[in-house]
Amino acid sequence: GHPLTWARFHRYKDILDYLDYLGSTIPDLVKIVTIGKSSENRPLKVAHISSGKRKDAPAIWIDGGIHGREWVAPSTALFILKQLTENYNTNKAVVDGIDWFIMPVANPDGYEYSHSVDRFWRKNRSKNPAKRYEDYYDEARYGRFFWGDDAETCQGVDLNRNWDFHWKEIGASSSPCKPTFAGDRPFSEPETRAMSDFIMDRSDQIKAYLSLHSYSQMLLLPWGYTKQNPKDYDDLMYVGRKAVEALQRLYGTPYKIGTSPSLLYPTSGSSDDWAKGKAGIKYSYTLELRDKGTHGFLLPASQIVPTGRETFAAIKTIAKHVVNTS
Ligand code: 0X9
Numbered sequence: 001g002h003p004l005t006w007a008r009f010h011r012y013k014d015i016l017d018y019l020d021y022l023g024s025t026i027p028d029l030v031k032i033v034t035i036g037k038s039s040e041n042r043p044l045k046v047a048h049i050s051s052g053k054r055k056d057a058p059a060i061w062i063d064g065g066i067h068g069r070e071w072v073a074p075s076t077a078l079f080i081l082k083q084l085t086e087n088y089n090t091n092k093a094v095v096d097g098i099d100w101f102i103m104p105v106a107n108p109d110g111y112e113y114s115h116s117v118d119r120f121w122r123k124n125r126s127k128n129p130a131k132r133y134e135d136y137y138d139e140a141r142y143g144r145f146f147w148g149d150d151a152e153t154c155q156g157v158d159l160n161r162n163w164d165f166h167w168k169e170i171g172a173s174s175s176p177c178k179p180t181f182a183g184d185r186p187f188s189e190p191e192t193r194a195m196s197d198f199i200m201d202r203s204d205q206i207k208a209y210l211s212l213h214s215y216s217q218m219l220l221l222p223w224g225y226t227k228q229n230p231k232d233y234d235d236l237m238y239v240g241r242k243a244v245e246a247l248q249r250l251y252g253t254p255y256k257i258g259t260s261p262s263l264l265y266p267t268s269g270s271s272d273d274w275a276k277g278k279a280g281i282k283y284s285y286t287l288e289l290r291d292k293g294t295h296g297f298l299l300p301a302s303q304i305v306p307t308g309r310e311t312f313a314a315i316k317t318i319a320k321h322v323v324n325t326s
């Protein structure tokens with residue numbers, strides 16, 4: 001294990017090395033938990049940060065990298081992890097008052113595939129039920145022919161359409177060959193099952209669910225599946241606005257706040273909706289990080305640190321609100 005450089009985006013093995021390094025150098029503060037395995041058998045790991053200073057401390061969950069190609073999401077999760085642990089002394093207030101669960105790469109198979117084969121890969125890499133690619137040779141069903149190398153795209157499930165809450169109602173595809181394939185059933189995927197089991201087991205403790213994605217510079221709040229607002233919408237908007245104000249104090253990065261149907265598009269079976277609707281976690285947000293499309297998914301590594309810093313400022317604001325209200 002070794003410290004991480006922010007000069008580039010890292011491969012999954014280097015990220016796992018860093019997690020082990022933290023767990024073995026600061027064992028009183030950081031514990032690395034393996035919550036399951038991906039469909040290609042990679043370990044799914046969560047860093048649990050707890051200083052033990054507060055009994056019955058509330059907790060915040062952060063995941064990054066539900067989508068493979070969104071590399072700034074894992075780097076930002078790691079940046080935050082580093083601040084809370086290696087820079088504990090400057091962040092005591094939010095570490096002593098809160099337990100943090102940070103899963104930097106929720107979709108390691110898709111992340112690795114986006115490094116090694118297809119830079120724009122989004123889904124995980126599970127094999128879909130029609131085991132033979134010839135089964136997708138059905139234009140009527142799948143919209144066009146998929147065969148040869150092209151049928152590679154018929155692998156994988158969109159891990160942000162696979163959660164068991166209003167699954168596949170809107171903004172999700174039934175075709176395995178599409179980037180928003182919802183899977184054959186809710187929680188068909190080992191990654192979403194591992195995450196949801198872990199979160200559900202701690203749903204009384206977890207007060208905020210934060211999912212890091214890219215790109216578009218938005219703070220999204222539930223619901224994604226309907227244009228109706230949750231009854232505590234005003235509370236979520238209030239905390240969200242404070243978070244974005246703190247984010248903008250650093251570099252003035254423009255950010256929008258609102259629901260996915262109003263700012264982007266409706267989706268269902270997404271993690272944020274499940275966290276609020278099923279796990280009962282009040283403050284559930286998806287952060288669409290930098291940028292707004294100049295580089296898009298190909299964000300230069302020089303933006304890892306500024307994105308990390310501004311996102312951490314936003315998340316600390318949410319955290320302080322959680323500390324003061326629980
Ligand atoms: O479509 C998504 O899953 C997210 N956008 S992304 O470009 N990163 O793929 C947005 C999800 C926001 N949340 C909900 N719509 N519930």
Ligand code: ZN
Nearest residue numbers: 067070213214
């Ligand atoms: Zn995403």
